[in-house]
Amino acid sequence: MQPFAYAAPTSIVETVSLLTQHSGQARLLAGGTDLLVQLKENRRQAALVIDIKRIPELNALSYSPEAGLRIGAAVSCHRICAEPAIRQAYPGLIDAVSLIGGAQIQSRASLGGNLGNASPAADSIPALIVHHAVCEVEGPAGRRDIPAEAFCVGPGRNALQAGELLVAIRAPSPPPRFGAAYLRFIPRNEMDIAVAGAGASVILNEAGDTIVSARVALGAVAPTPLLVEAAGAALAGQPPTAEVIEQAARIAQSVAQPITDMRGTASQRRHLAWVLSRRALEQAVARAQATR
Amino acid sequence: MSSATPTIEKPPYRVVGTRPIRPDGVDKVTGRAIFGADVRLSGLLHGRVLRSPHAHARIKSIDTRAAEALPGVKAVVTGHDFPDPQNKVAASGEGTVNLRSLAHNCIARDKVLYFGHAVAAVAATTPNIAEEALKLITVEYELLPHVLDVREAMRPDAPLLHDDLRTNEMGQRAETPSNIANHTRHERGDVNQAFAEAAVVVEREFRTSMVHQGYIEPQNGTALWNADGQISVWCSTQAPFDERNQLAEILGMPVSKIKVTPTEIGGGFGGKLSVFLEPLAAMLSKKAGHRPVKMAMNRAEVLAATAPTSGSYIRVKIGADKNGCIVAAQAWMVYEAGAFPGSPVDAGAGVIFAPYRIPNVLIDAYDVVVNKPRAGAYRAPGATNAAFASESVIDELAEKLGIDPLEFRILNGAKEGDRRADGPVYKRIGFIETAQAAKAHPHYSAPLAPSRLDPEGKNPAIKRGRGVAAGFWFNWGGKSSAWASLNPDGTVSLIEGSPDIGGSRASIAMQLAESLGVRAEDVKPAVVDTDSVGYNDATGGSRVTFGTGWVAWRLGEKLKQQLKARAALLWEVTPDQVKAEAGVFSCNGRSITLKELAGKLDETGGPIVASDTFESDEYGPGFGVHIVDLEVDTETGKVQILRYTAAQDVGTAIHPAYVEGQLQGGVAQGIGWALNEEFVYDAQGHLLNASFLDYRIPTALDLPMIDTVLVEVPNPGHPYGVRGVGETPIVPPAGAVANAIYHAIGARMTALPMSPARILEAQGKA
Numbered sequence A: 001m002q003p004f005a006y007a008a009p010t011s012i013v014e015t016v017s018l019l020t021q022h023s024g025q026a027r028l029l030a031g032g033t034d035l036l037v038q039l040k041e042n043r044r045q046a047a048l049v050i051d052i053k054r055i056p057e058l059n060a061l062s063y064s065p066e067a068g069l070r071i072g073a074a075v076s077c078h079r080i081c082a083e084p085a086i087r088q089a090y091p092g093l094i095d096a097v098s099l100i101g102g103a104q105i106q107s108r109a110s111l112g113g114n115l116g117n118a119s120p121a122a123d124s125i126p127a128l129i130v131h132h133a134v135c136e137v138e139g140p141a142g143r144r145d146i147p148a149e150a151f152c153v154g155p156g157r158n159a160l161q162a163g164e165l166l167v168a169i170r171a172p173s174p175p176p177r178f179g180a181a182y183l184r185f186i187p188r189n190e191m192d193i194a195v196a197g198a199g200a201s202v203i204l205n206e207a208g209d210t211i212v213s214a215r216v217a218l219g220a221v222a223p224t225p226l227l228v229e230a231a232g233a234a235l236a237g238q239p240p241t242a243e244v245i246e247q248a249a250r251i252a253q254s255v256a257q258p259i260t261d262m263r264g265t266a267s268q269r270r271h272l273a274w275v276l277s278r279r280a281l282e283q284a285v286a287r288a289q290a291t292r
Numbered sequence B: 001m002s003s004a005t006p007t008i009e010k011p012p013y014r015v016v017g018t019r020p021i022r023p024d025g026v027d028k029v030t031g032r033a034i035f036g037a038d039v040r041l042s043g044l045l046h047g048r049v050l051r052s053p054h055a056h057a058r059i060k061s062i063d064t065r066a067a068e069a070l071p072g073v074k075a076v077v078t079g080h081d082f083p084d085p086q087n088k089v090a091a092s093g094e095g096t097v098n099l100r101s102l103a104h105n106c107i108a109r110d111k112v113l114y115f116g117h118a119v120a121a122v123a124a125t126t127p128n129i130a131e132e133a134l135k136l137i138t139v140e141y142e143l144l145p146h147v148l149d150v151r152e153a154m155r156p157d158a159p160l161l162h163d164d165l166r167t168n169e170m171g172q173r174a175e176t177p178s179n180i181a182n183h184t185r186h187e188r189g190d191v192n193q194a195f196a197e198a199a200v201v202v203e204r205e206f207r208t209s210m211v212h213q214g215y216i217e218p219q220n221g222t223a224l225w226n227a228d229g230q231i232s233v234w235c236s237t238q239a240p241f242d243e244r245n246q247l248a249e250i251l252g253m254p255v256s257k258i259k260v261t262p263t264e265i266g267g268g269f270g271g272k273l274s275v276f277l278e279p280l281a282a283m284l285s286k287k288a289g290h291r292p293v294k295m296a297m298n299r300a301e302v303l304a305a306t307a308p309t310s311g312s313y314i315r316v317k318i319g320a321d322k323n324g325c326i327v328a329a330q331a332w333m334v335y336e337a338g339a340f341p342g343s344p345v346d347a348g349a350g351v352i353f354a355p356y357r358i359p360n361v362l363i364d365a366y367d368v369v370v371n372k373p374r375a376g377a378y379r380a381p382g383a384t385n386a387a388f389a390s391e392s393v394i395d396e397l398a399e400k401l402g403i404d405p406l407e408f409r410i411l412n413g414a415k416e417g418d419r420r421a422d423g424p425v426y427k428r429i430g431f432i433e434t435a436q437a438a439k440a441h442p443h444y445s446a447p448l449a450p451s452r453l454d455p456e457g458k459n460p461a462i463k464r465g466r467g468v469a470a471g472f473w474f475n476w477g478g479k480s481s482a483w484a485s486l487n488p489d490g491t492v493s494l495i496e497g498s499p500d501i502g503g504s505r506a507s508i509a510m511q512l513a514e515s516l517g518v519r520a521e522d523v524k525p526a527v528v529d530t531d532s533v534g535y536n537d538a539t540g541g542s543r544v545t546f547g548t549g550w551v552a553w554r555l556g557e558k559l560k561q562q563l564k565a566r567a568a569l570l571w572e573v574t575p576d577q578v579k580a581e582a583g584v585f586s587c588n589g590r591s592i593t594l595k596e597l598a599g600k601l602d603e604t605g606g607p608i609v610a611s612d613t614f615e616s617d618e619y620g621p622g623f624g625v626h627i628v629d630l631e632v633d634t635e636t637g638k639v640q641i642l643r644y645t646a647a648q649d650v651g652t653a654i655h656p657a658y659v660e661g662q663l664q665g666g667v668a669q670g671i672g673w674a675l676n677e678e679f680v681y682d683a684q685g686h687l688l689n690a691s692f693l694d695y696r697i698p699t700a701l702d703l704p705m706i707d708t709v710l711v712e713v714p715n716p717g718h719p720y721g722v723r724g725v726g727e728t729p730i731v732p733p734a735g736a737v738a739n740a741i742y743h744a745i746g747a748r749m750t751a752l753p754m755s756p757a758r759i760l761e762a763q764g765k766a
């Protein structure tokens, strides 16, 4: 690891100006559970590390059924999981967030960092996608929203422009009869990066016998997390039966473009895309039905 | 072999078989124990290693000038700074090592032979400067074709690693160079005829990947090459005396100039039997003007460039008659030696059919070099690969014959007087007793353990199964030395030279306490440097509790004899009239306790010390039989271990808690090897998964409680009946898990690891 300068600004404006001044040389530090490891292993370089945990807005966490969910980019996974109302309303997100590391990592790791790191295997991103989350970013040109499914643009690359940072993640309040789930596959029971992951959400009609709308998203089977729109389309208006779910899961599988690497083979991942999409959909439907 | 009275019946011991608290426990749990990383000397420099980014290349030039010019850099060394040792073979653990290979493995000369091979080293005032200096070293490489697969490496047209390597073909040196270093054959009877006459024959081929010991503490070493030519080394090692020899040869210095101090050791499992960094640290120290130099690897270096154990290709064929008696067994075994000859294939050949009585045998064993790190020992080196293959075939044979798999093993089990497939005749062994203990264990008759993935039993994709397998390890004797002095309060200071990896301080001290007649707590063991105690072979081969324990037993006897003489002096009788029992000396109605007698040392002739040595080429074979219940998620290929029972013939368990710990640890490592551990190389020969994130050893969440059954069949070759226990337990798990997977999903797994991807493939799903 090489020596670097350190700054801990207390406002977004200050941060944007530091990022602009040190364009390309500065890195934001939230929990540091990705960044510090990468710096130590010389996998990333930084002349300036900007700690964003002292910026109040990035540490704010709020939820109400009216306004929905707003998670400051630097809020730790532990804080998200500790809120009973959030656990209730965003089960797919909670599935994902509670998977990220053990207790120590949980109390540092943030969603801003998980998105910022832009790993194709990041656990929170497919879950955020199926919860219709948007990323609020601010930069020299002001604020803008980026849908979660558009935030990553390649392995380790995201849609932020020079001088921009992620401020918060918003997700709408779920409508009635909503259910969501996120599942990942790892060979052990801890300590692994997802070989494949799948998130799913459904909204059922009042009778509970028809899917009004649905989303399916995949992780670790493409250069970025994927929203599988065709799977959602195939589910909408259909009964939540095993056949319908199976068909949607097969669509998700067909969209996967995995690679073979040390964590798994392409054919294994393609197969898992089907298994996990199906299981995530089954669980999302069960959860939606349980809210009735 | 030293003489002793064999004890087949277990006498009523007072200390042996109890569970005292380990003497090193408090320091270890409070963080006070001194490990290699804790060594701090004034003027200390920090060393780092430049490593090859290529699997096979000729070094055309190395330019270190820019690195030397960097402020803070005090020395740079390359292979040219070292003398070139002769092709000389020396002891290493229970195996041997060619010192020239070892020297070239520590730092490359004209060729790099694997990804991570050391090319140069730097010492600087801080680790960061040393790291920066590495980037300033320019190495010009000429890339050479490489070979990673053993069977490809055996082909006549394969790229050669060593121009001067000729196959030792059963004692004959071949004419032309080859990657096949050695071919050994064990032959008895006529396998072809026996197979032709057999009622059932099963033949299969198996592959296993290179795996690593996965100890927590990385290799490290601090060296001071003093101005007077004395070299002091502090390091994490299983083998301080072997390392002293190795250093002498690699540095071109006499052993008398070298002192090795073993620090506490955070695991070794065979991976710390030879030097890696120590010679570099010593040479850097010399070049840096005799300042001490400290070096430590990071995890990526440990995985890429230490001493993992061989991947292998094994073909096994076994035949039985209609009554279920094995009539013939054949094995063709090829082990990866890594960059230099010396894989444990010969040990594998001894293990592969060891539990069984087999009239016709043919075993061919090949040691083959490939462009991977030099293979080392790993807990029962070579055995897990071998038993995975043979125990899978044994299971299949039992199934075809319709015989219970444990019954089949008992029916064919080796006993005293039987000849092992590779030659030696067994003395008293406990295989049958161990298999019977496993069969009688409640686990074997219980229903399959309940599912963890699907507790309600709703998911038809989850399948459960049970498997069994047996295993064997030699358990070596070797050489040990120790000495002891009696303190005036009746306690004993015990000075030994066997690094304590698995609680051996306690087990050694207990054997002295038993023979002298004091409490375990009254013996204070210390592991010291190579100048302060006589020669000791490595802590390896499951030999320390056996061999060093033997010395401790005799030290107790010797101290006792001297104390008898002192009591005799007080009472004016002859020493043979004095009886010693449980720390009380008596004669004709008079008695004195050991403590009282110790208080009178000054009046009776001064200090009492004892020293002794031990040497034995005898082996105390140990057998294990394991039972595992597991479940397979057939849709994801994931295996969850549900219940595990390990029965083992442990001779006499000196400290049963540490024996149980050895069994549990061996099983844990065996399960990791079975399910997920493997070195993943890309086509260019780069190791891709050099981290504990992607080199997947089991976590606590992946293992159930591992039940142990200690079967005590005392070893007639040891005063307390000790057999080594540490290695046998890693031998059966891969076979047991493979057999259980078969019984769950109906597919025979023939490659390790049995990873989720492989299990999907075996079912035709991916």
Ligand SMILES: Cc1cc2nc3c(=O)[nH]c(=O)nc-3n(C[C@H](O)[C@H](O)[C@H](O)COP(=O)(O)OP(=O)(O)OC[C@H]3O[C@@H](n4cnc5c(N)ncnc54)[C@H](O)[C@@H]3O)c2cc1C
Pocket: A027, A028, A029, A030, A031, A032, A033, A034, A035, A036, A037, A052, A073, A074, A099, A100, A101, A102, A105, A108, A109, A110, A111, A112, A113, A114, A115, A116, A117, A121, A122, A123, A124, A160, A164, A165, A166, A167, A192, A193
């Ligand atoms: C032991 C361990 C286990 C882990 N397990 C998992 C797991 O199971 N699943 C998983 O998905 N991940 C896992 N991770 C990775 C990591 O913990 C997560 O990605 C985490 O969410 C990162 O958050 P952080 O706050 O620590 O990010 P940091 O390391 O602080 O930052 C990560 C990256 O995001 C950038 N960044 C941070 N904040 C912002 C912002 N506001 N705007 C723009 N860019 C920003 C940083 O510059 C950096 O490039 C694990 C890591 C460790 C060490």
